[in-house]
Amino acid sequence: xxxxxxxxxxxxxxxxxxxxxxxxxxxxxxxxxxxxxxxxxxxxxxxxxxxxxxxxxxxxxxxxxxxxxxxxxxxxxxxxxxxxxxxxxxxxxxxxxxxxxxxxxxxxxxxxxxxxxxxxxxxxxxxxxxxxxxxxxxxxxxxxxxxxxxxxxxxxxxxxxxxxxxxxxxxxxxxxxxxxxxxxxxxxxxxxxxxx
Numbered sequence: 001x002x003x004x005x006x007x008x009x010x011x012x013x014x015x016x017x018x019x020x021x022x023x024x025x026x027x028x029x030x031x032x033x034x035x036x037x038x039x040x041x042x043x044x045x046x047x048x049x050x051x052x053x054x055x056x057x058x059x060x061x062x063x064x065x066x067x068x069x070x071x072x073x074x075x076x077x078x079x080x081x082x083x084x085x086x087x088x089x090x091x092x093x094x095x096x097x098x099x100x101x102x103x104x105x106x107x108x109x110x111x112x113x114x115x116x117x118x119x120x121x122x123x124x125x126x127x128x129x130x131x132x133x134x135x136x137x138x139x140x141x142x143x144x145x146x147x148x149x150x151x152x153x154x155x156x157x158x159x160x161x162x163x164x165x166x167x168x169x170x171x172x173x174x175x176x177x178x179x180x181x182x183x184x185x186x187x188x189x190x191x192x193x194x195x196x
Contacts, residue, residue, distance in 0.1 A: 007064045015073035017041045019082045022132045026096040027086040027170060035192045036180070047132050068139050071163070080162050082184070085133035087149075088170035095121070133165060155179050 019036055021044040023029035033044040045051045051067040074081050098121055102109050106120060137144045142160050149156045149167065154175055156167040166183055168176060173192075180190045 004064075011065050011070060011073065014043060014067075014070040015077060017043045017070070017074055018078050018080070019043070019084060020045070020067075020071060020074075020136075021084050022047075022136060023084070023086050024088075024093065024132050026093045026100070027088045028168075028173060028176075029086065031173075031193055032084065032086075032176070035177075035190060039186065039190065040184070045132075048135050068136070071136065075161065075163050078162070080164060082164045082166055083133060083136055084166045084168065086168045086170055092170070133167060137165065153179075155183065157183065 018040045019042040021029045021032050021036075021042060023032070023044065024046055029044045029046075033042055036042045045067060048067050071081070071083070098105070102117075105124075106112060106117070109117065112120075133144065137158075140160055140163075142158065142165075144156065144158045144165055144167070146158070147156070149169065151169075154169065154172040156165075158165040164183070168179065172179065177190045177192045180186070180192075184190070
C-alpha cells in the first residue's frame with residue numbers, strides 16, 4: 001500500500017470522530033477519553049503540534065494533513081461534532097505533572113527536603129499556559145469567550161455551525177457525568193472513570 005493511500009485512510013478514520021478532546025495534559029482528558037469512547041467515536045489530542053509530532057515521528061503523515069483538516073472533514077460527515085477542553089488552574093496542572101515525573105526530574109527526590117522540592121518546582125515551568133481549544137477557535141476565527149463561563153451550568157458552550165465547543169472546569173469533575181449527559185443529550189448516565 002502506498003504512503004498516500006495510508007495517509008488518506010488515516011485522515012478518513014480520524015475524521016469519523018464525533019468528539020475531539022482537545023485538552024492540555026493533566027486536565028482529565030484521559031479520563032474523558034476512556035469514558036466517552038464507549039458511547040462516541042472519540043479522539044484525544046493536546047494540540048496541533050502534538051498531533052503533527054505524533055504522526056510525523058511515526059512517519060505516517062509527514063504534514064500532509066493536520067488536525068484542523070480532520071475536524072473540517074468530521075463536521076462535513078457528522079450531523080454534529082464536539083470539541084471539548086478542560087480548564088484547570090495552571091499551578092494545579094504543573095503540580096500534577098511535577099509529581100507524575102518527579103522520579104525522572106529528581107531521581108533522589110526522597111532524600112530532598114520539602115523546601116528543596118518546593119524550590120525546584122518554583123524554578124521550573126512545565127507547561128506554558130494556554131487553552132488548547134483556543135487553537136481551534138483561532139482557526140475558525142471565533143471568540144469562545146463572548147459569554148463568561150457559566151458556573152451554574154458548570155460549563156461554557158459555544159456553537160459554530162455544527163461544531164459544539166465545550167469547556168469544562170476541572171473543579172467540577174465529580175459532575176462531569178451529569179454535565180456531559182446534558183450536553184450530549186444522552187438518555188443514559190455517562191460513567192466517568194477518573195485517572196486524575
